[in-house]
Amino acid sequence: MTGAEPTVLARLVAAGLERREARWLTEEFGADSVALEGALARRLAGEPLQYVIGHWPFRGLDLDVDPRALIPRPETEELVGYAIDALAQSNVAAPVVLDLGCGTGAIGLSILAELAERGVSATLIALDESHDALALCRQNAIKHRLFAVSFVEGSWYEGLDDSLAGRVDLIVSNPPYVGALERETLDPVLDHEPAGALVAPDAEGVAGFADLAVVIAGAPHWLSHGGALVVEHGEGHREAVRRAAYGAGLRDVVDHDDLAGRPRVLVARRP
Numbered sequence: 666m667t668g669a670e671p672t673v674l675a676r677l678v679a680a681g682l683e684r685r686e687a688r689w690l691t692e693e694f695g696a697d698s699v700a701l702e703g704a705l706a707r708r709l710a711g712e713p714l715q716y717v718i719g720h721w722p723f724r725g726l727d728l729d730v731d732p733r734a735l736i737p738r739p740e741t742e743e744l745v746g747y748a749i750d751a752l753a754q755s756n757v758a759a760p761v762v763l764d765l766g767c768g769t770g771a772i773g774l775s776i777l778a779e780l781a782e783r784g785v786s787a788t789l790i791a792l793d794e795s796h797d798a799l800a801l802c803r804q805n806a807i808k809h810r811l812f813a814v815s816f817v818e819g820s821w822y823e824g825l826d827d828s829l830a831g832r833v834d835l836i837v838s839n840p841p842y843v844g845a846l847e848r849e850t851l852d853p854v855l856d857h858e859p860a861g862a863l864v865a866p867d868a869e870g871v872a873g874f875a876d877l878a879v880v881i882a883g884a885p886h887w888l889s890h891g892g893a894l895v896v897e898h899g900e901g902h903r904e905a906v907r908r909a910a911y912g913a914g915l916r917d918v919v920d921h922d923d924l925a926g927r928p929r930v931l932v933a934r935r936p
């Protein structure tokens with residue numbers, strides 16, 4: 666830390682930032698007072714810290730993040746762990762991975778990078794209905810020199826070429842799953858993230874379940890035999906996702922809690 670920084674830090678705190686955030690901004694923009702002032706103004710106006718800083722760690726990757734896509738959440742890091750375990754059990758030499766609703770690419774790109782560290786060369790299909798999110802995902806793939814990625818713009822499985830049917834070894838997804846009523850109760854900071862990334866219509870009498878229902882029901886058509894589906898869901902969805910998985914003909918259905926003890930990640934396989 667240079668001699669000027671403690672003063673800068675104190676000024677940011679006096680302006681209303683938490684000390685921890687003030688330190689992050691100082692570390693990011695410290696030498697550039699114009700950038701620091703801009704960042705301070707954006708943060709004080711309520712923009713998420715991650716967007717203000719412009720990049721954020723997710724597992725081993727430093728991902729570019731901006732309002733084009735949802736900020737990756739810590740609980741989603743746990744999903745990646747389950748997905749890699751599921752693939753390790755399948756023991757496929759060169760797996761095909763499909764990330765449905767890829768956003769920044771947090772899930773799919775982490776899987777690709779971590780498999781590469783283990784000497785496994787996977788290919789990733791990163792799909793999103795948001796053109797902007799896909800552009801950010803592509804930016805992150807290039808940033809991390811992950812080139813075995815194809816990008817598909819479309820709504821869930823509709824965008825996929827049918828030649829992929831029965832050939833996907835792992836489908837991962839963190840679809841929108843917040844119900845409209847619940848959304849109204851959440852922190853206004855979420856207003857800065859794309860609405861289409863968070864909120865899903867109700868289905869089968871379950872709040873926020875419509876996208877989860879489509880992702881789970883469609884999985885068997887695309888998965889290889891023994892291929893795994895790993896999906897994040899909301900706290901109130903455990904019963905509905907298990908029912909949907911069995912209803913779709915998937916087996917080895919396990920639903921995991923997150924580290925806070927909340928139902929969070931469904932894992933299931935095509936027999």
Ligand SMILES: C[S@@+](CC[C@H](N)C(=O)[O-])C[C@H]1O[C@@H](n2cnc3c(N)ncnc32)[C@H](O)[C@@H]1O
Pocket residue numbers: 734735736737738741765766767768769770771772792793794795798819820821838839840841842861862863876
């Ligand atoms: C909760 S965000 C997850 C983003 C990222 N996978 C992550 O975990 O950080 C949901 C993503 O699904 C995308 N999405 C929403 N509806 C979709 C649809 N019908 N088809 C494809 N993607 C969709 C959104 O654009 C958003 O990027």
